[in-house]
Amino acid sequence: MGSLARAYGRPLASAIAGIAVIWVLVLILVPLGAMVEQSLWWRESKGDISLTIDRLYNDISLIELDREVETDPAKKTAFDQSLAEKQAAIATLEAQETNPPKSYGLANFTRMSGLHFYIFVRTIFYALLVTALALVVCYPVAYVVALASGPRKAIILMVALIVPYAINELLRVYAWLMILDYRGVINGVLQWMGFIDLDAREWIPFLENPSAVFLAMIYTYVLFMVFPMVNTLETLDRNQIEAARDLGASTFRIHRRVIIPHAKPGIAVGCIMTFMLSAGSYSVPAIMTRGQGGDWFSQLVYRQFYESNNWNMGSAYAVSLLVVCTAFILLMMRLFGVGLRDIAK
Amino acid sequence: MSTATESAGARLVLNIYIGLFVLYLFLPLAVMSAAAFNSFDYPSVTQWQGFTFKWFVALANDQRLLQGLVNSVLVALGVIAVSIPAGLSGALILTRLGERSGTMLYSVLVSPVLTPGIILGISSLIFWREFGVPGGLFVAVMAQSSFIASYAMLLFLARLQRQDRTLEEAALDLGASHLLVFRRITLPFLAPTCFTAAVVAFLQSFENYNTTVFAIGGEWTLVTEIASRLRFGLSPVINVVGVIFVALTLVAAITYVVLKQKPKT
Numbered sequence: 322m323g324s325l326a327r328a329y330g331r332p333l334a335s336a337i338a339g340i341a342v343i344w345v346l347v348l349i350l351v352p353l354g355a356m357v358e359q360s361l362w363w364r365e366s367k368g369d370i371s372l373t374i375d376r377l378y379n380d381i382s383l384i385e386l387d388r389e390v391e392t393d394p395a396k397k398t399a400f401d402q403s404l405a406e407k408q409a410a411i412a413t414l415e416a417q418e419t420n421p422p423k424s425y426g427l428a429n430f431t432r433m434s435g436l437h438f439y440i441f442v443r444t445i446f447y448a449l450l451v452t453a454l455a456l457v458v459c460y461p462v463a464y465v466v467a468l469a470s471g472p473r474k475a476i477i478l479m480v481a482l483i484v485p486y487a488i489n490e491l492l493r494v495y496a497w498l499m500i501l502d503y504r505g506v507i508n509g510v511l512q513w514m515g516f517i518d519l520d521a522r523e524w525i526p527f528l529e530n531p532s533a534v535f536l537a538m539i540y541t542y543v544l545f546m547v548f549p550m551v552n553t554l555e556t557l558d559r560n561q562i563e564a565a566r567d568l569g570a571s572t573f574r575i576h577r578r579v580i581i582p583h584a585k586p587g588i589a590v591g592c593i594m595t596f597m598l599s600a601g602s603y604s605v606p607a608i609m610t611r612g613q614g615g616d617w618f619s620q621l622v623y624r625q626f627y628e629s630n631n632w633n634m635g636s637a638y639a640v641s642l643l644v645v646c647t648a649f650i651l652l653m654m655r656l657f658g659v660g661l662r663d664i665a666k
Numbered sequence: 667m668s669t670a671t672e673s674a675g676a677r678l679v680l681n682i683y684i685g686l687f688v689l690y691l692f693l694p695l696a697v698m699s700a701a702a703f704n705s706f707d708y709p710s711v712t713q714w715q716g717f718t719f720k721w722f723v724a725l726a727n728d729q730r731l732l733q734g735l736v737n738s739v740l741v742a743l744g745v746i747a748v749s750i751p752a753g754l755s756g757a758l759i760l761t762r763l764g765e766r767s768g769t770m771l772y773s774v775l776v777s778p779v780l781t782p783g784i785i786l787g788i789s790s791l792i793f794w795r796e797f798g799v800p801g802g803l804f805v806a807v808m809a810q811s812s813f814i815a816s817y818a819m820l821l822f823l824a825r826l827q828r829q830d831r832t833l834e835e836a837a838l839d840l841g842a843s844h845l846l847v848f849r850r851i852t853l854p855f856l857a858p859t860c861f862t863a864a865v866v867a868f869l870q871s872f873e874n875y876n877t878t879v880f881a882i883g884g885e886w887t888l889v890t891e892i893a894s895r896l897r898f899g900l901s902p903v904i905n906v907v908g909v910i911f912v913a914l915t916l917v918a919a920i921t922y923v924v925l926k927q928k929p930k931t
Contacts, residue, residue: 324762328834329852330844337755344752345774348812352793356785359792458687465684469677476926478684480919485691487915489873491892492908496694499701499709499900506697509712540694572676593780601782604875608896619784619876626880632792639788643781650780661773 360429360636364421370414377411429637437621437638444618445645447531448600451538452546455595456588458539459546463587464580466547467554468562479551486544494608497537501527501609534609534617541605542598546591553587554580589657597646618642699912702905709902721902728903734888737803741878741887742871744807745814746864752811753818753863754856760819761826776820778813786812787880801883809881814870818863825859 326334381404388400433441466478485493500506508517508524517523527533557580565575581588599605606617618638625635654660701709705718725731756775760768778786790809791801799805837847875889882890892904 325759328762328831328844329758329848333844333848337758340751340755341759344756344815345771348748348752348790348808348815349774349778352786352789352812355793355796356789461680461683462687465680469680476923478688480923481688482691484912484915484919485695487869487918488695488908488911489875489889491875491889491896492698492904492911493694495892495896495900495904495908496698498896499698499905500694502900504708504710504713506710506712509710513712540690544691597780597782601784602876603784603879604893608893619782622784622788623880626788626791636788636792639785643785646780646782661769661776 356636357640359633360640361427362423362425363429363633365424370418374411374414374418377407377414381407381411429633430641432634433638433641440616440621441618441638441641444600447535447538447617448596451535451542451599452592452596454539455543455546456592459543459550459591463547463550463554463584467551468557468559468580482544482547486548490541490604491608493541494537494605497533497540498528498608501533501536503528528609534606537609538599538602538605541602542595545594545598549590549594550584550587553584557583585657586659586663589653589659589663593650593653596649600646600649601642695908695912698905699909702902702909704902707902709900709905721906724903725906730886731888731891731903731907734886734891737885738872738887738889741803741806741810742868744803745810745871746867748807748811749815749818749867750860750863752815753820754822754860756815756819757822757826760823761829776816779816779820781813783813783874783876784880786810787877790881791883801881802885803882805883806878806881806885806887809877810871810874813877814867817866817870821859821863821866822856825856829855 325337328334329337384400384404384407388397388404391397391400462482466475466482470478498505502508503522503524503526504519505527507527508519511517511525512519517525561579561583562575565579570578601619602617603619603623606620607623610616619642622635622638622642625631625638629635697711698709700711702721703717703719704710704714705720706713706715756771760772760775763771787809790805790812794800794805794808834847834851837851838844842850873889875893878887879890879893886894888907892907895901895904
């Protein structure tokens with residue numbers, strides 16, 4: 322902080338520090354804290370409260386009837402008194418009904434139903450699978466772009482990869498939706514070849530199969546694996562490969578001992594981004610399944626917020642997802658021996 | 667001599683593999699683009715009923731999509747206004763902090779990039795509701811800025827690492843005020859990065875769906891509107907949007923290649 326003031330002067334340094342503090346607090350930490358806080362409480366809405374209130378109203382009506390016909394003033398005041406008591410009881414109960422007291426605890430997390438928990442686990446599993454598959458598919462691509470082609474070809478390849486990457490995620494999903502839909506491209510081709518008849522609704526329902534989401538997800542996020550790997554591989558000195566070859570190493574051994582160790586930070590970043598994006602993806606499952614295929618966890622979160630209107634439960638789901646993603650990041654950092662500074666390059 | 671050490675056979679296999687990969691990337695986009703010109707009501711390339719521009723006209727008359735485009739631009743401009751100063755401040759502080767205290771702040775400032783987008787949307791939605799601000803364009807700006815500012819900061823950090831600090835120090839020694847030094851030396855040095863960061867921020871914001879869908883509430887951007895349309899059925903109007911996106915990206919990419927190759931020849 323002192324060196325900042327020395328470099329830019331006190332007023333400017335305070336302005337810079339002020340903006341940064343606002344960023345950290347207003348945009349990052351406090352919203353995160355608000356979400357965690359929201360996940361830790363709930364309002365108990367007891368069904369029997371309204372029953373009790375109804376019963377009290379009945380009592381009041383009865384007492385009022387009795388009071389009408391009563392002539393003894395002493396008894397009349399007694400009725401008045403019990404009326405006042407009941408009305409006070411109703412007032413407190415109604416306040417509780419419209420604004421039930423908050424209770425704090427972990428119930429939002431433990432109350433997750435079996436089905437939802439199954440979807441949670443399945444989402445994580447699929448996201449891991451997407452990550453692993455993307456890594457296998459992308460490694461050769463990154464290798465060729467970064468090392469095994471001339472500079473001119475590398476630029477062209479880079480652009481060939483950047484163009485689909487730059488096109489909106491939704492449109493990339495939409496392209497697959499068109500291909501796999503009931504009257505989509507594949508079914509159209511099958512009809513043209515005479516295997517099925519679309520007018521008789523003989524289409525193959527690709528979209529109702531969970532692997533449709535899986536396929537579109539790989540397509541959507543595969544490039545997030547390529548670019549970090551290309552970035553690290555580009556810094557590898559090709560002489561190292563030549564040297565290894567001259568010393569008699571096999572291609573497999575060169576990859577295992579020279580190239581992959583060098584690509585480690587890139588692999589870690591690629592895996593983290595791909596996992597994070599696919600585990601937290603709302604766009605791909607929401608569009609691909611249109612409510613027909615299996616759910617993705619993000620869809621459950623969305624429904625808690627915008628359909629069930631249960632923000633506490635929704636926050637608990639979101640926090641669970643965040644915990645898994647954070648754990649994955651830490652695991653990858655440990656596994657590949659890279660620090661946060663290597664990651665965000 | 668630029669190519670590595672594969673045998674001819676291995677190189678052939680690799681080239682075929684890359685070719686298939688690029689085909690895999692482009693074929694769906696080509697199918698989507700082609701269907702925009704098919705006059706059939708349902709976006710299709712297999713049931714071709716004649717070439718048409720009518721879906722372009724339909725898009726030009728689609729008020730909700732056009733309003734979504736306006737909203738997207740508004741949000742993106744808001745994001746630029748928030749995330750450029752934030753990212754710049756963060757980077758300036760980090761370059762002056764020591765290794766140890768810097769790492770802590772760095773982790774916090776970079777964390778939004780590594781957080782799933784829906785989480786950022788949700789936490790902003792909850793936070794701003796406490797102040798009585800419901801989901802909408804403003805909350806979308808805040809939610810997107812939380813991570814786009816991190817990207818801007820990384821760009822500024824990379825630039826600042828190449829800064830020659832003696833220039834600033836010399837100017838100070840010669841009696842320039844701090845403000846003058848910042849305005850005449852630091853900012854001009856960072857100006858190209860400001861531009862790059864603004865472009866990146868605009869694109870990131872414009873494209874964003876997963877964060878925005880939670881933060882946007884009852885309003886909509888172009889992308890959230892497209893998404894909600896897709897849930898009810900496919901329409902070639904969406905393909906037209908796709909064609910425009912593909913065309914713009916291709917033009918930008920080709921310009922980039924031409925510019926990049928020019929100095930060498």
